[in-house]
Amino acid sequence: MEIDTVDPKYDALSVDGHTSLKNVPLLDESISRSAPIVDHKDILPTGKYIKAFQGHLLKLLQEIRLFVKHSNKGKIAIVGCGLIGKSWAMLFASAGYNVMIYDKDSAASSDALVTIKDELNKLENSQLLRGTLTAEQQHSLISRTEDLETCVKGALHVQESVPECEEMKKIIFNKLDSLATDGMTLCSSTSCIMPSTFSENLKHRAQVLVAHPANPPYYVPIVEIVQSTWTSPDIVSRTIELMKEIGQKPVTVKKEIYGFGINRMQYAIINECWRLVSDGVMSVEDIDAVMSEGLGMRYAFLGPFETCQLNADGMADYCRRYANGIFNVSETFGPVPKMEDKAGSTKITISAENLDVPGTFLTNANFQALPVAVKVFQKIEVNRQRVPLYGRVGKIPDRREQD
Numbered sequence: 001m002e003i004d005t006v007d008p009k010y011d012a013l014s015v016d017g018h019t020s021l022k023n024v025p026l027l028d029e030s031i032s033r034s035a036p037i038v039d040h041k042d043i044l045p046t047g048k049y050i051k052a053f054q055g056h057l058l059k060l061l062q063e064i065r066l067f068v069k070h071s072n073k074g075k076i077a078i079v080g081c082g083l084i085g086k087s088w089a090m091l092f093a094s095a096g097y098n099v100m101i102y103d104k105d106s107a108a109s110s111d112a113l114v115t116i117k118d119e120l121n122k123l124e125n126s127q128l129l130r131g132t133l134t135a136e137q138q139h140s141l142i143s144r145t146e147d148l149e150t151c152v153k154g155a156l157h158v159q160e161s162v163p164e165c166e167e168m169k170k171i172i173f174n175k176l177d178s179l180a181t182d183g184m185t186l187c188s189s190t191s192c193i194m195p196s197t198f199s200e201n202l203k204h205r206a207q208v209l210v211a212h213p214a215n216p217p218y219y220v221p222i223v224e225i226v227q228s229t230w231t232s233p234d235i236v237s238r239t240i241e242l243m244k245e246i247g248q249k250p251v252t253v254k255k256e257i258y259g260f261g262i263n264r265m266q267y268a269i270i271n272e273c274w275r276l277v278s279d280g281v282m283s284v285e286d287i288d289a290v291m292s293e294g295l296g297m298r299y300a301f302l303g304p305f306e307t308c309q310l311n312a313d314g315m316a317d318y319c320r321r322y323a324n325g326i327f328n329v330s331e332t333f334g335p336v337p338k339m340e341d342k343a344g345s346t347k348i349t350i351s352a353e354n355l356d357v358p359g360t361f362l363t364n365a366n367f368q369a370l371p372v373a374v375k376v377f378q379k380i381e382v383n384r385q386r387v388p389l390y391g392r393v394g395k396i397p398d399r400r401e402q403d
């Protein structure tokens, strides 16, 4: 009886071309081929076990190599660890950045580490984890501090995510300005506040801009990049590249405007939905169905201009057919509704109570469908090639002027 020997062709320890142990016998063949002293079943390790061990070692080496490669990338500072701060921390760690989180409420940052660990494990188990590192490795890249200066020190990029309040943004950016070094990006997650509002008088104002994500950023890749007139072009392009690197889809808001692009589009929809319900035209349930079973389904794949293009024989034809109708309907929209609930004001149009759905944004059962949809998109590799547009906004023929 012979002791198992390792297949000499076994190439499992070849790691990135650097450490090839191909053909290196793990047992001295002269020993292994010599007459056995005892039955191979009685001794450990046999070649079979060594082979298994070799496989594990390979996996470990590969993980260490990936981890070392990624974790040398540099530091990202997260200031404010609420819903958005936590999401940013996960996104940056998924790309291998060292992330340090800070919150003025120390319980918020320690809770954040626990929640993030839990989330990363869940994502890994459902095969939705981003990046090539394991959940454990990603979590190990995230640390916390109770000191803002320690958080910011040595960071390439600071992502501020404190509550949406102009005064708070001004205070925190003043502090960040005093701690920043030249070249450090000072980036806000604000949803609507223009960067010039909180950066005008700062020494490092050329380093300040906005990267506004959409909730939940882990599943929804869009990020609006908003600059003020004094933001350095280099800071803008670095932030765009960073967003691409972590798997987000940056779009540029070329001029400062209140609400940027995403929320201006979103609020136009919300305002009209509110009007239709408050004027008794449609029920809340039917309004939601129009989006979830209708417009939203096509907007998941196509933008509004692509939809116009495909709704007719190109954009010019769309304008010819529909521009008048769109203009006439739009003139009936009426004043901006004030969204206040019954208790709040006499200007009530609808009771917010009637709109309540169970759960919060992230715990609601319907919302849980989003990660599943993401998985389906990933699996079928939806062809997201854009529709070639005939006319861009500036070139769209104005039917009314022609008439």
Ligand SMILES: NC(=O)c1ccc[n+]([C@@H]2O[C@H](COP(=O)([O-])OP(=O)(O)OC[C@H]3O[C@@H](n4cnc5c(N)ncnc54)[C@H](O)[C@@H]3O)[C@@H](O)[C@H]2O)c1
Pocket (backbone or CB within 6 Å): 079, 080, 081, 082, 083, 084, 085, 102, 103, 104, 105, 108, 160, 161, 162, 163, 164, 165, 168, 172, 189, 190, 191, 192, 212, 213, 214, 215
């Ligand atoms: N929630 C969303 O849907 C969403 C989407 C995109 C962007 N944003 C924007 O992201 C920002 C954060 O929103 P959020 O929903 O995460 O808020 P949040 O209330 O969940 O979290 C804010 C966190 O900031 C902390 N904080 C307050 N003052 C601080 C300070 N001076 N220093 C450090 N930490 C401080 C709070 O303790 C809290 O943990 C806002 O500007 C918001 O408009 C939110």
